[in-house]
Amino acid sequence: MSLKGNALIGQSGGPTIVINGSLVGAIEAAEKHSEIDRFFGAEHGLTGVLNERLFDLFREDDEVIRQMRYTPSAGLGTCRLKPKEEDLLRCMEVFKAHNIRYFFYNGGNDSQLTCHMISELAKNSDWEMRVIGIPKTIDNDLVITDNCPGFGSAARYAAWAVQAAARDALAFGNVEVLEVMGRHAGWLTGSTQCGRQEDWMAPHLVYLPEVTVDPDKFLADCKSCYDDYGYLVVAVSEGFKFGESEQATTSEKLDEFGHARLGGVAEALGNMIEEAIGVRARFDTLGNLQRAFSPCMSKVDADEAFAVGQDAVNRAVAGETDVMVTIKRTSNDPFEFECETTSLMSVADKTKLVPDEWINADKNGVTQEFVDYCTPLLSESAFELPPGLPVYPVFQKHFVEPKLGKYVRSK
């Protein structure tokens, strides 16, 4: 079973506050295995593989590695790349040229599919290589795993941000609408309800993309809450929709995967509420800080991220391949978990939505079961506030000598 050679790790898709925890977990595990000669980081994920932008992680400074564990956002650089057949063939050439026998890719369901395709191609090319996916997404939308590293910290940020903006709305007696990331899955938006301190407090209404909302019911609910509490805070997913069609405020631009870029929901709803109930409505879009604002790093999330990185390397060296590491919750209070695995194909390209039974009957909030599920993931802080502003570590990046010609991707 022993397989000796080099290892390669890449980070993919949207960063998270704890993604570098997985990287450091993997590095620390790899250092303990004599089977791994050199451990390369791919600059900007698969893009770095294609262009042979690989640097030696074992040569990085120990202090940088130590700090990186608690540094938000992909330290290796990330990418959004849906590989074509020619890209996968190029990856194989790169793996062979640099004797890569272990490949780790840290990402969401798109990335797990990429992992599986690479695993298949290696098998078909008679290149013995172990391929393990490491889960990561703030959206918490990977199937099978109890939760996804990256989610707990994003949820902690979202819940706290809603509470903060709610203080502003309460002070004025205003309306506030907050837009939370989540195109299809409402885990992050639902998690904001964990911050509701008393029944009368914000967030009063929480709309997940899993539900379709009736405009009249929506405005009636807004009016009723405002009349009852003297202020109103509404949390909505960016994928919020009235009726069956995508809501009208979606941007016409497309992202790298051909999806419409989202945005503008909170503003549109704020204007609609202001007009209907005659109270000034403000709005905020939580935006990129959901995946990068380190004061909201969650301890459970940081621990999970580190564990899945470590576990991926240990399992690969022990012989596992074509799997993604998963989290199994073994105790809720105190929260405890174990790492397990599932086949890459069981998670690839699948999306875990919030189940119907965790959405309330009025479709304007989540149930207590949802709150109980989320609360341990976002409660405890992992972060020691620095005395000044954060100082981020920087990799020195000792790049390997390229062994292949320049790669030009066809359009």
Add this chain to the structure above:
Amino acid sequence: MSLKGNALIGQSGGPTIVINGSLVGAIEAAEKHSEIDRFFGAEHGLTGVLNERLFDLFREDDEVIRQMRYTPSAGLGTCRLKPKEEDLLRCMEVFKAHNIRYFFYNGGNDSQLTCHMISELAKNSDWEMRVIGIPKTIDNDLVITDNCPGFGSAARYAAWAVQAAARDALAFGNVEVLEVMGRHAGWLTGSTQCGRQEDWMAPHLVYLPEVTVDPDKFLADCKSCYDDYGYLVVAVSEGFKFGESEQATTSEKLDEFGHARLGGVAEALGNMIEEAIGVRARFDTLGNLQRAFSPCMSKVDADEAFAVGQDAVNRAVAGETDVMVTIKRTSNDPFEFECETTSLMSVADKTKLVPDEWINADKNGVTQEFVDYCTPLLSESAFELPPGLPVYPVFQKHFVEPKLGKYVRSK
């Protein structure tokens, strides 16, 4: 000089992260003076005075007061009200009905003008009352005082948020544009430069509303930074403008003072940069969290807020009136300050802009003097991260019995 009676305090305008520090400073000082019988909080500032919505702060629970000191956003409630003559006359009736001999109003330059008008009217009505303005604004745009309580924490948030979003841009090799509060004064936007860790790091370009920007130079600077550093982070004030006219993205709606509501600058500039340099540009608007996100409370700011509240009460009891408390910086490192006063008319309705000599020659950043001025205000954290999500104290609000008829404001 001794004046015995009741005292009244109100919070006005946009809240800040530390505004309740001033409230608690005032309450704790008032408790020590036998001249002050009862100390009322006005619910929602001047609106509460007009409607006799006054509650007894001495009857609030000690633990609530203790927690309130570090709770963001106006705990009494706030308002944006530009008083008309009839409003001021009504205020005088309320003061007389409830034997208010001390009036404290915590706000920006609009509120200091209100204070002065009330002070004048009291004099002309032969009502002996001491009126002291307590400074507050995240914009830092009050003249004479070294800085404004509220600014340091907002600046800490803005600088940290820019650093966080910059991590995301760096990880992708993208462009990020961040919109910071500030219609006329660029203190908050400029403060984001305090987070620049190395010369090549974000924020690369910082645009204050004090400058008018040439579109061609703007795009050339963006392109040059992106080419040099492989990513680009731009911080802009919401009052950003090309040429002499207000920029085109300003909302057509008006706020309570008849100013155009701002917003949309970051998005417009992001689109413009994306088109010009062909790299994906994202944008974030820091929004209401700039004045409410407690993890970024600054220690110096919290200390200042508490001190000005305390000082206002002590000075009023000692006989001062028609003044605003100011901050005098007595040492920069370690940062030390003293409270002084200035006449209300010297600050009322005036705006302190960033001086020309603190803006760099290229008009796309601030000078080292600016950074040295801001750094101590935002460096140290005042906040102990709570184990879970924040739990906010709530005033019990023992309201006084109204003594006047209902007030109906003319349109």
